Amino acid sequence: MFAFLLRRLGWAVLTIWIVYSVTFFLMRSVPGGPFDGERQLPEEVERNLLEKYNLNDPVHIQYFNGIRDIVVNPIGEKFGPSIRLADYNVDEVIAQGFPVSASLGIFAMVFALLLGMTSGVISAIKRNSALDVGFMAVATLGISVPSFVLASVAVIVFVFWIPIFPAAGWGQLSQILLPALCLGAPFAGYIARLTRTGMLEVLGQDYIRTAYAKGLATRRVVVRHALRGAILPVVSYLGPAVAGILTGSLIVERIFYLPGMGSHFIEAALQRDYPLAMGMVLVYTCLLYVMNTLVDISYGVIDPRVKVE
Amino acid sequence: MSDVSDNVELPNQPVPGTGKRDLEYYAQILEEARSIKGTSLWQDAWKQLKRNRAAMVSLVFLVLLAVLAFFTPLLPLQSPIYQDIEQRQLSAPSLSAVRLYPESIFENDEQLPELSDASKIASRKQEILVSTLWNNPGTISQWLIKMRLSIFGTWSLPSLCGTDNLGRDVLSRVFWGARVSIIVGIVATFVSLLIGVSYGAISGFMGGKVDNIMMRIVDVIYSVPFIFVVIFMITIVKEDQIAEVLEKWGIDQIKVFFIMIGMIYWLTMARVVRGQVISLKNEQFVEAARAIGASPTRIIFKHLIPNVMGIVIVYLTLTIPAVMRFEAFLSFLGLGVEAPDVSWGLLVNEGIQVITPIKTYGWLVLYPGLTLALTLFALSFLGDGLRDALDPKMKNK
Numbered sequence: 001m002f003a004f005l006l007r008r009l010g011w012a013v014l015t016i017w018i019v020y021s022v023t024f025f026l027m028r029s030v031p032g033g034p035f036d037g038e039r040q041l042p043e044e045v046e047r048n049l050l051e052k053y054n055l056n057d058p059v060h061i062q063y064f065n066g067i068r069d070i071v072v073n074p075i076g077e078k079f080g081p082s083i084r085l086a087d088y089n090v091d092e093v094i095a096q097g098f099p100v101s102a103s104l105g106i107f108a109m110v111f112a113l114l115l116g117m118t119s120g121v122i123s124a125i126k127r128n129s130a131l132d133v134g135f136m137a138v139a140t141l142g143i144s145v146p147s148f149v150l151a152s153v154a155v156i157v158f159v160f161w162i163p164i165f166p167a168a169g170w171g172q173l174s175q176i177l178l179p180a181l182c183l184g185a186p187f188a189g190y191i192a193r194l195t196r197t198g199m200l201e202v203l204g205q206d207y208i209r210t211a212y213a214k215g216l217a218t219r220r221v222v223v224r225h226a227l228r229g230a231i232l233p234v235v236s237y238l239g240p241a242v243a244g245i246l247t248g249s250l251i252v253e254r255i256f257y258l259p260g261m262g263s264h265f266i267e268a269a270l271q272r273d274y275p276l277a278m279g280m281v282l283v284y285t286c287l288l289y290v291m292n293t294l295v296d297i298s299y300g301v302i303d304p305r306v307k308v309e
Numbered sequence: 310m311s312d313v314s315d316n317v318e319l320p321n322q323p324v325p326g327t328g329k330r331d332l333e334y335y336a337q338i339l340e341e342a343r344s345i346k347g348t349s350l351w352q353d354a355w356k357q358l359k360r361n362r363a364a365m366v367s368l369v370f371l372v373l374l375a376v377l378a379f380f381t382p383l384l385p386l387q388s389p390i391y392q393d394i395e396q397r398q399l400s401a402p403s404l405s406a407v408r409l410y411p412e413s414i415f416e417n418d419e420q421l422p423e424l425s426d427a428s429k430i431a432s433r434k435q436e437i438l439v440s441t442l443w444n445n446p447g448t449i450s451q452w453l454i455k456m457r458l459s460i461f462g463t464w465s466l467p468s469l470c471g472t473d474n475l476g477r478d479v480l481s482r483v484f485w486g487a488r489v490s491i492i493v494g495i496v497a498t499f500v501s502l503l504i505g506v507s508y509g510a511i512s513g514f515m516g517g518k519v520d521n522i523m524m525r526i527v528d529v530i531y532s533v534p535f536i537f538v539v540i541f542m543i544t545i546v547k548e549d550q551i552a553e554v555l556e557k558w559g560i561d562q563i564k565v566f567f568i569m570i571g572m573i574y575w576l577t578m579a580r581v582v583r584g585q586v587i588s589l590k591n592e593q594f595v596e597a598a599r600a601i602g603a604s605p606t607r608i609i610f611k612h613l614i615p616n617v618m619g620i621v622i623v624y625l626t627l628t629i630p631a632v633m634r635f636e637a638f639l640s641f642l643g644l645g646v647e648a649p650d651v652s653w654g655l656l657v658n659e660g661i662q663v664i665t666p667i668k669t670y671g672w673l674v675l676y677p678g679l680t681l682a683l684t685l686f687a688l689s690f691l692g693d694g695l696r697d698a699l700d701p702k703m704k705n706k
Contacts, residue, residue: 011528011529014529015529015533018529018533019533019534019538023537023538023541026541027541029545140686140689140690141686144630144685144686144688144689145678145682145685145686146634146637146681146682146685148637148638148641148658148661149637149674149678149682152657152660152661152664152674152678153674153675155661155664156669156671156674160664160669161669246534246536247534247638250536250642251638251641251642255661265537265540266642266644269537269541269544270544277537280537281537284537285533285534288532288534289532292532
C-alpha cells in the first residue's frame, strides 16, 4: 500500500511537471503579451508592469523561476499576483473560488450517485417492467442532453416560468440545488445504467441464490450481498466522472453566475493572465490525480479480490 | 533443400483429377459448396440490428438528418444570416408566410443600374442574393442554392421556430448548424480513429518495452485535464498572426478545430484496440502470416486491424456523440465555431444570452437544444444496438 502510494506520488510529480511545461510553453508561444491593449502604455509603465510579473526575464529563467516558486513558496504565495484581477494573488483567487466549485461538485456527485444507484437497482430488480423501461429511457436522455442545454432549459423553466429557484447567487441551499442537479444529471444517467447492468449480472449468481435460500429478506440480499458486487463498474466510472464534473462546472458556473474557479479560468486563458491560468490548470490536475488515486484505492476496499499494487 | 524432399516418401494418395468418376465427384462437391452461403459477421450483425426497433428508428432518424443536412441549401428555408432587426426581432414561432428577401436588397448595388440586358440583370441579382443571404457557400452549396432559387423562387417556409435577436430565422439556422455539427462529429471522430487505432495496434503488437512506454504516455495524458489545454490551444490558434500563417498553409479555423478535438478523443480508442490486438496476436492466423514472411506492418494493417473493426465501430458510435457534445460545449463557451458560421452549441449560447428576467424567448434555446439532444439520443441508441449486434454472445437470442 505504501509502495503503491509512493509510486503514485512519483507519477503525480511527473504529470504535474509535464502539465506545467506544456501550459507554460503554450501560453508563451502566443504572440502578444497581456498588456497589449488598445491603448499603448508608456514605456516605463510597461517596464514596471513586466517587472512586477517577472515577465522581462528570458523565457527559460521564467520557466525555472515558476517551478521554484511552486515548489519552495508556502501555500498562499505560490503563483504570484494575478494580472487580470490586479489586487489579488492567484492563490487568493483560487482560495475564494475553490470552496464554491468543490461544494458544487460534491453536491452534483452525491446527487448522481444517489439517484443513479437507486434507479439502477430498482430497474434491475424489476427487470423489463414499465418502471425499468421508464428509468432507462430517462437515463439515456440524461446522458444525451448536454449539461448546458439542460441547465439553460432548467433556468427558463424553474427560474422564470415557475419561479421556485433563484436565478443566481451563492450561499443558500436553494441556490446550490439547481446547478448541482444540472451538473449531476448526465452522470446520474450513466451510473444508473452501469448499476443496472452490474446488478443483473450479480443477481444471477449462485451466492445470491444461497442468500435467498437461507431465508434472507430481499432487501438485505440486495443491499448487503448483491450491491457490493455490482458496484465495481460504478466505482471505476468515478474517475472519468470527476473529470467530467470538473469540465461541466465551467459551463454551469457560467450559466448560473456562480463565483467558482471555472468562471475565472476561461477569462484568464483568453486574456493571457499567465499566473492565474497556470494556477488553475495545476489545481485541476492535482484534483483529478487525487480523485483517480482514491478511486484505485477504493477498488481494493470494495472488492477484496483486487489487490492494490 | 531439394534432396531432403526427394527422400521423403509421399503417402500413397489417389492423384486427383484422373478417373472420370473422380471428376464428376469433385464437380458435385464444388456445386454443393457453391450453393451454401455462409453468413459473415456483418450480415449476422445486420440481422440482429434489424430486430432492435429502437436502434433502427435511430438509424432512420440519423440517415434522414444527414440527408436533410446535405440538401439544406436546396430546401425552401429562409436565409440563415439575413438580419431584419426592425420588423422581425425575436418574433415568436408563427405560421405566417415570409418572403425570402425584401426588394430593397438590390437597392445599394452599384453595378445593377448600369446593366441593360435582362439576362445580365437576372444573373447579377442572383449573385447578390447568394452573397448576402448565405454565408460563403461552397461550390456544391452554391449550385444547390441556385437550384432552390429557380425551383421555389422567393417562397420560403414560415418561421416555424421563431427568430433570434437579429431577426434571423431559427429553423434555417438550426438546419445550417446541423451541417457544421455533423461534419465536426464525423471528421473529428475520423481523426481520433486514425490516431487511436494506429497507436493502439502498434503498441499492442510490439509488446514488451515499447508497449509499456506507449501505454505510460497514454496514462500520463489521461490525467491531464484536457479541456484546459484545448482552451489554450484554441486561444493560440485564434490569434491573428498564427491564424494568418495557418491560412497560408490552407488550414482554416474549422479544420484546426477538427484536428484538435480528434486529438483528444483517441486515448480510449487506443486502449481498446491495444487490448484487442494483444488477445489476437497469439492466434494462429497471425502466426501463419508471420511464418510465410509477412512484415509487421502488413500483419498489423492487413490481419489485425480488420479483426478489431467490430469493437472499433461500436466505440465510434460512442465517440461521435461525445465529439459533437464537446464541439457544442466549446461553441457554447465562445471558443468553437465562430459567427457567421453556426453550430447547435452556438445557437443555444445565443439563446441564453438574450434571457432576461422580463422575457425568456424559450424557442431560441428549445429548438437547437432539442435537435442536439435528439441526435445524441439517437446515436447512443444506435451505439447500444450495434454493441449488442456485434457481440457474438448475443447471437440467436
